[in-house]
Amino acid sequence: MSITFDKVEHVYGKGTSFEKMALKNVSFHIRDGEFIGIIGHTGSGKSTLIQHMNGLLKCTGGNIYYDGKDISDREYDRKTLRQNVGIVFQYPEHQLFEATVGKDVAFGPGNLGLPDLQADLRTYEALKSVGIDDSLLDVSPFDLSGGQKRRVAIAGVLAMKPKVLILDEPAAGLDPVGRRDILEMIARIRREENITVVLVSHSMEDVAEYVDRIMVMNDGALAMDGTVEEVFARKEELEEMGLSVPQITLLMQDLKDDGLIDETGIYTMDEAVRILSQRLLKR
Amino acid sequence: MVRFENVTFEYIRRDEEGNVDSITTALDDLSLHIKKGEFVAILGSNGSGKSTLARHINALLKPTEGKVLVAGYDTSNDKDTLEIRQRAGMVFQNPDNQIIAETVEEDVAFGPENMGMPVDEMQKRVDEAMKRVGLYKKRLESPNRLSGGQKQKVAIAGILAMKPECIIFDEPTAMLDPAGRRMIVETAHELNKKDGITIILITHNMEETVGADRIIVMEKGRIALEGTPRQVFSKGDRLKELGMELPAMTELAQRVGLDGCILTREEFVEAYKKAIR
Structure with a gap:
């Protein structure tokens, strides 16, 4: 599914003394199957932006198109839109509510009016996809560990078979292993299901490692939109916005400034290892 | 400053009739001594007991067995709870859950006000605390309009106004952007160095622990690894076993x-x- 934002604007509390422009003239196009990272300081408009992506918020100006169709048209089927675009909010495990893991994941498909058998099949597949064992189907989600709860919550969204999956800080609060597992899982699901993924993150390292393209939000505007290379080459501007570049990039820049290497634009550990080991072996 | 003596803590779950359903041992015969002025970082995978440990230091939780002493006060004596909480303040993960007042100033004054402090003294402390974290200029603004990092600073100022000896940070940067993260870790170090406040920092971010005096890695309610950052991070294999990274x-x-x-x-x-x- 392709997504097009055309001059999208969102004003909270229009006409009141609390009026706040949360999105200003935001335009972009996301192609089917892209892996997008969104970064931005707290309050930059990231959350407002993603809530527009599945019609939870209506823009107060501009237009949003899915596959070329304007979602604000009266005939547009917004129910289908919400099936097609799944959002995993921050700390999604806080939204678990059912008595068993199985029922919680089946809640969404059940609401679609699918026959039980089909809803069960989707539940089973979604749990498998997030690495939750069948033996936990009848367990209360509240008896699971933090990382498992989050997986179950993500499975609930996957069971809707979304074509676009949006995740708001899916790794927040997880320990290093849990963090890596969740991100690897998202990357794998994207490959297997061939879906569009939008990842909102405060970790420059995670964004550098996983996504194809970065969109940078700043004070409600889309400040940058480009490949990982293009965006992380603009270190000063990012720092002014309260963001940064990966640690590795800073180090490689230091080494270059001291005339020790020639390469620029190194963003991941693996690239840095490759370049520096070559250099160290040669000596 | 803080002493744990063979502390065990059990979370007891009961069913509807009040019978014991299950018992989870979150701290298991743990002993620990944190000196005055020390900067201690605590690592450990989710569920290893880090937060349970932190909540014992300001008497939010009390040991099932053993003893926790904070500035000489035993946390299991209810009458000393206030004394302990004045000395050991806690900053939590979610800045939005910690804000209660309409302006920065009122929010910072909440603690001292509850202590029944004379107004002059209170105003002085609140002003000092806000200046200390660089929020004095924003004192009349609504905390809700601040950035995540600034909100955490409001929480820190609220503790500073109590003139604490120790501040416990429980994953204070988990929800912050890079600038906010840096701001909070720098503030913690500054309060440690300039004001001699004992800092206990719980985090999942290895980079934030590099400047600590000591790192403690928890596993299943016990201390699995302990030492200076260099000692701990030279044990890469063991750290990986414990679910950590370098x-x-x-x-x-x-x-x-x-x-x-x-x-x-x-x-x-x-x-x-x-x-x-």
Whole structure:
């Protein structure tokens, strides 16, 4: 599914003394199957932006198109839109509510009016996809560990078979292993299901490692939109916005400034290892 | 400053009739001594007991067995709870859950006001605390309009106004952007160095622990590994077993075969220069 934002604007509390422009003239196009990272300081408009992506918020100006169709048209089927675009909010495990893991994941498909058998099949597949064992189907989600709860919550969204999956800080609060597992899982699901993924993150390292393209939000505007290379080459501007570049990039820049290497634009550990080991072996 | 003596803590779950359903041991015969003025970072996978440990320090939780002493007060004596909470303040993960007032100033004054402090003294402390974290200019603004990092600073100022001896940070940066994260870790170090406040920092971010005096790694309610950052991060294999990773610089240095346990960018550049010479 392709997504097009055309001059999208969102004003909270229009006409009141609390009026706040949360999105200003935001335009972009996301192609089917892209892996997008969104970064931005707290309050930059990231959350407002993603809530527009599945019609939870209506823009107060501009237009949003899915596959070329304007979602604000009266005939547009917004129910289908919400099936097609799944959002995993921050700390999604806080939204678990059912008595068993199985029922919680089946809640969404059940609401679609699918026959039980089909809803069960989707539940089973979604749990498998997030690495939750069948033996936990009848367990209360509240008896699971933090990382498992989050997986179950993500499975609930996957069971809707979304074509676009949006995740708001899916790794927040997880320990290093849990963090890596969740991100690897998202990357794998994207490959297997061939879906569009939008990842909102405060970790420059995670964004550098996983996504194809970065969109940078700043004070409600889309400040940058480009490949990982293009965006992380603009270190000063990012720092002014309260963001940064990966640690590795800073180090490689230091080494270059001291005339020790020639390469620029190194963003991941693996690239840095490759370049520096070559250099160290040669000596 | 803080002493744990053979502390065990059990979360007891009961069913609807009040019978014991299950018992989880979150702290298991744990002993620990944190000296006055020390900066201690606590690592550990989710569920290893880090937060349970932190909540014992300001008497939010009390040991099932053993004893916790904070500035000489035993946390299991209810009458000393206020004394303890004045001395040991806690900053939590979600800044939005900690804000209660309409302005920064009122929010910071909440603690001292509840202590029944004279107004003059209270105003002085609140002003000082806001200046200390650089929020004095924003004192009449609504905390809700601040950035995540600034909101956490409001929480810190609220504790500073109580003139604490110890501040416990429970994953204070988990929800912050890079600038906010840096702001909070720098503030913690500054309060430690300039004001001599004992800092206990719980985090999942290895980079934030590099400047600590001591790192404690928890596993299943016990201390699994302990030492200076260099001692702890030179045990990469053990850390991986414990679900942790290495700071980026340490990992890179190991993978390209640089000697010694490297923690910072500056150290990396030096070691690299030596190696290619």
